[in-house]
Amino acid sequence: MDPSRLHPQARAAMQVQQRVPLTRATLPAARLSMVQATPAEVGSAPAIRSVVTVDAGGVPARLYRDRDHDAMPVVLYAHGGGWVTGNVDTHDGLCRHLAAASGWAVLSVDYRLAPEHPYPAAVDDVARALAWLRGPEAARHGLDPGRIAVAGDSAGGHLAAVTARRARDAGTRLAGQILICPVIDPAADYPALDEYGLDREEMRFFWDAFAPPGVDRTQPDLDPLRADLSGLPPAVVITAELDLLSTEGERYAAGLLAAGVAVTAVRYQGLIHNFPRKLALFDAAHVALAQLAAVLHRW
Template sequence: MSEPTYAAFHNQHLKHSVPVHLLPWSPDIRNAPAVLGGSDPLPVAGVNDYPLSHCSVRVFTPEGTAPAGGWPVFIFFHGGGWTLGTIATENAFSSNMCKRAESVVVSVDYRLGPERPYPAAVEDTVEALQWVHTKGPELLGINPALIAVGGSSSGANLAAIATHRAQALAIPLAFQLLVVPVTDNTAAVGDGRYPSWTENAKTVSLVPEKMVWFKNNYSPNPEDWTHPDNSPIFATDESFKGAPPAWIAVCELDILRDEGIAYGDKLKKAGVPAEVKVYKGAPHPIMAMDGELSHSCL
């Protein structure tokens, strides 16, 4: 049974909307909010955009004085199936994290499919990670020993990939926060590894057809889906051992539930502290709806 507040919101605002995966493709689709029901951004000391090679990052700076050694920093990747979203998509989440965690937040406006398919978003992820580590101490006042990464859905996919790529770059990470993550792009209805794809196939918001639409926009070549830079659950055991501690949020009524749980299990098996929180009665988008729902991560 769905969380009742979400059900009421869905019936009022979304029930009669045409799902995005059934609309003719146009980049203008990105002008609409990826998820309705979010809160307004909170005031912080500063919000500044910086260009990278192929994308930009938006930096949120906390109020007050940085601690000795510099601010902790959280690199965030927005959701939207690697297809939707803009640099402004996660302003509310980023400002909340900045203010409440007293951390610099770097939100990455990575390139999107179908115009810029895989591995463009991964390339932007890696560049953002390197930029924060090398430029961040002087430019942003951050502590390079206190870098965390995180994201929502497709963004959590990129954040998880960042934890594995960081090891090869000798960039230490302190933490990873994965909200309803995509960890295995080979998952499908009928997949015995992930029963949630079948159990929740008729749940609102993220039905299998929509997830496949997102995946094909981003990564149209099936031979790529088992690469660890595409599906981080396929990273080596050794790479999992080097991953930072994790907090993973999944929703009971989300098709992605079981691959998020499986990813947490792989971290635990590798000896990495990992907490997996299952939000009962909740569908996929509930974490971003803090303006309407008490379930929200914020």
């Protein structure tokens, strides 16, 4: 590790979560480790007007609203965790902050996790939640079915990108897509950045759990880079210099731009994977959140 490349806050942040080597046998411990580290990583979240659990088309979800207006725009949010860890609780703080800063409602989806529920379970769950947002039940919650953005971090960024493309193919117009340190490329050809947190073996475990050997990973639902990217909604892509996923996220942003999609792509120097969620540890997380809120104000 080159100490000069690592932001001081990133160096401290890497010591917060207890690292558990990922195997099928240790997965329960890895899931628990993420949950236990959440208070130290995310910190206290703002009190907002309304947080309720909803059944989003058969998918459990949590709806955040910090305004009391009808026809609120809404962000459909997919949490990170390699498709195998994480839940609405690990991302509760981030969703509260996003709802408070943006004025949009946020629907956080508790999609089914791999390997118990491999592809296409998570993709289908997010799609069902989107369909619910476009139906009459969402309107009864004061949401605008015509003004929906999709968002996610890490593996949730992958789900958001796939959902945006699926929506376009179905003729559904979305307001935008927010991809935070997204997983994009199943080829798993990663740079040697293992010492900065997320490592190559973890990513191989995640991909094998989500899309087991034998599944065609070249299909657009697994490899968004192979899709026709024209006509997709405007995008914000946030990457971190020392994240082994930064290159593929930036390749996807470049592909969107080449296809004529409006893209804002920002790389944060010296930072590590998924720093925007860790609001208690990174000053830059609050800067990134402010950027996302500003974009949502424009959408």
